[in-house]
Amino acid sequence: MISGKSIHSTAMQRVYSHIRDCILSGRYMPNNRLGEMTLAAELGVSRTPVREALRNLAADGFIELKPHVGAIVRPWNFEELYSSFVIRADIEAQAAAHAAKRITAEEVDELSVLCDRMEQTNTDVDTDARHSRSELNRQLHVRILQISALIHAERTATQLMDLAVLTMTFNHFDPDEVRRSNSDHRVLLRALRTNDDLLAYSVMRTHILTAAGMFRERKPGTNDVS
Amino acid sequence: MISGKSIHSTAMQRVYSHIRDCILSGRYMPNNRLGEMTLAAELGVSRTPVREALRNLAADGFIELKPHVGAIVRPWNFEELYSSFVIRADIEAQAAAHAAKRITAEEVDELSVLCDRMEQTNTDVDTDARHSRSELNRQLHVRILQISALIHAERTATQLMDLAVLTMTFNHFDPDEVRRSNSDHRVLLRALRTNDDLLAYSVMRTHILTAAGMFRERKPGTNDVS
DNA sequence: AAAGACAGAATTGCATACAATAGGTCAAAC
DNA sequence: GTTTGACCTATTGTATGCAATTCTGTCTTT
Incomplete structure (x- = not known):
């Protein structure tokens, strides 16, 4: 999904990497809710790139995304x-x-x-x-x-x-x-x-x-x- | 990716289905460029849901998406x-x-x-x-x-x-x-x-x-x- | 004539404002 | 006391405007 380039040319890629790292490092635990506004404020960007990053994270199986509800860290067993x-x-x-x-x-x-x-x-x-x-x-x-x-x-x-x-x-x-x-x-x-x-x-x-x-x-x- | 529900509760899902159908039916041919503005105008929505649909289509392998360049129908051999x-x-x-x-x-x-x-x-x-x-x-x-x-x-x-x-x-x-x-x-x-x-x-x-x-x-x- | 650089246009990336929906709270009725 | 219903708030979905980047066409230079 995210191209192999280690350089993040867009804000969305930075957000993606940040959230992904937080999930893998255990900072964001399973079932934790990921609010768009919260993340945007935390990373100093607007909601737009956050939303796109969340879509990609969902496609790659890291989070679950329900329409009109939001994102949670995917619980894995x-x-x-x-x-x-x-x-x-x-x-x-x-x-x-x-x-x-x-x-x-x-x-x-x-x-x-x-x-x-x-x-x-x-x-x-x-x-x-x-x-x-x-x-x-x-x-x-x-x-x-x-x-x-x-x-x-x-x-x-x-x-x-x-x-x-x-x-x-x-x-x-x-x-x-x-x-x-x-x-x-x-x-x-x-x-x-x-x-x-x-x-x-x-x-x-x-x-x-x-x-x-x-x-x-x-x-x-x-x-x-x- | 798109949930099994046949009803499209969001505009993004409608756009996703439309583009997907056009690709599968051959209306959008491989290497055809998919401009956000063009699609938005064609479907009567703004660029935002179009962008999100394109991200999902890329994740599912239907199109290729290059940063700052745009989307093309994925050529398959x-x-x-x-x-x-x-x-x-x-x-x-x-x-x-x-x-x-x-x-x-x-x-x-x-x-x-x-x-x-x-x-x-x-x-x-x-x-x-x-x-x-x-x-x-x-x-x-x-x-x-x-x-x-x-x-x-x-x-x-x-x-x-x-x-x-x-x-x-x-x-x-x-x-x-x-x-x-x-x-x-x-x-x-x-x-x-x-x-x-x-x-x-x-x-x-x-x-x-x-x-x-x-x-x-x-x-x-x-x-x-x- | 060919190659390169520069400028303009067109398109994507991002930010912000508004609309719509879900979930919760409180009140009223049974 | 419980349940049902409307309303209210918080969050997501969408639209629009601006900034940044890429592509293209032309002009200059060799």
């Missing part, structure tokens, strides 16, 4: 977030298979660099390392989706990933799991390089369902993001 | 539409499997009624029959997604279905294919009733990939919707 992993597993596995049949040598190198950088952060558990791992991980997955050329796979999976940012930090906490994740990525990379679409499919599926399983173990309802 | 089938096949198969493990007797009856009504339209090729088949088919698929309780599956697959409405009419044209489709639905229904998740998965996957294959055969670039 365990089952819902878990379902996003299940769907992603299907989509991204399919995308990995397609990518394996289309990938070029340059793209393999590109992905390899991402893996290198992820491994360089080692298994540190401090917040910065976890965040940069999350970001690199996201880039890796998105890049593979792009290479697959399944446009709707990219759209959909990206949306689901962003929606589940809440849980992303979990996956990168336990050093054992970090090692396992890095290992998955290397196997995946080899599968892509050798055009082994079946293996690419399977390892990607396993990779994501593993994350889903870990999320499942950590009990529902814990939203202790930084 | 064969590969892109085909990819939407591939993704749907994954998602809906997964959803069918989940539905098979959760469905109740009442829900089975409900789905059965939908199948009955689809079969009552027989294999007529006139426009009305095709449209009502399309609509019933949509209801059947959406209902199964709901029963699966995979919330994100419903969101995603519904979006993809609506985006591919262009192609839906194809699948209901050839009498042989209509019979085949109805037969798929019956097998699917039996799988759901007997909680046979593996069969449900497989038949749903086949069902959608069959449609994809037919779409593929009819050559790209044909957008001869009524």
Whole structure:
């Protein structure tokens, strides 16, 4: 939805990012009401860009928007977030298979660099390392989706990933799991390089369902993001 | 995105539906520019609801929206539409499997009624029959997604279905294919009733990939919707 | 003649004012 | 005491006016 540019050229994009960050950081809790006037005053803009940002946030699943009533932070439950992993597993596995049949040598190198950088952060558990791992991980997955050329796979999976940012930090906490994740990525990379679409499919599926399983173990309802 | 209510309580919803219909009916062709002022004048409203409708249309993938530039009808190509089938096949198969493990007797009856009504339209090729088949088919698929309780599956697959409405009419044209489709639905229904998740998965996957294959055969670039 | 820069026009982005609707409160009737 | 109804307030939906940006056409310069 919001273009990849990190620069916010319009006020609406600034508002979007602000509200999104507040939701993901837990400052705006589920079922909190988001009044247009309040937000506009808080951010020093008029209601117009706020309204447009709210529409986009609703489209991306962060809030619920009822006509003539207003916006609330979308309440999420365990089952819902878990379902996003299940769907992603299907989509991204399919995308990995397609990518394996289309990938070029340059793209393999590109992905390899991402893996290198992820491994360089080692298994540190401090917040910065976890965040940069999350970001690199996201880039890796998105890049593979792009290479697959399944446009709707990219759209959909990206949306689901962003929606589940809440849980992303979990996956990168336990050093054992970090090692396992890095290992998955290397196997995946080899599968892509050798055009082994079946293996690419399977390892990607396993990779994501593993994350889903870990999320499942950590009990529902814990939203202790930084 | 737009709630299921057929009544448009706000001007924005009317504008949304109008533009969407014009795109799907071919009146607004790909790469056509959609000026806010032009649309506002054409529909007798101000620019404000038009802007909001355009934001929603962009979120749903019907148009492209560049900041400070404007909106154009999203150009779609064969590969892109085909990819939407591939993704749907994954998602809906997964959803069918989940539905098979959760469905109740009442829900089975409900789905059965939908199948009955689809079969009552027989294999007529006139426009009305095709449209009502399309609509019933949509209801059947959406209902199964709901029963699966995979919330994100419903969101995603519904979006993809609506985006591919262009192609839906194809699948209901050839009498042989209509019979085949109805037969798929019956097998699917039996799988759901007997909680046979593996069969449900497989038949749903086949069902959608069959449609994809037919779409593929009819050559790209044909957008001869009524 | 071609390429670049500048100016004008047209369109989008934002702010503000007004209208319409939903939800709550208070009162009156049963 | 409960319920129903009208009114009132707060918030969203819409319209309009202004500011900012992009596109286009022309003119100049090489």
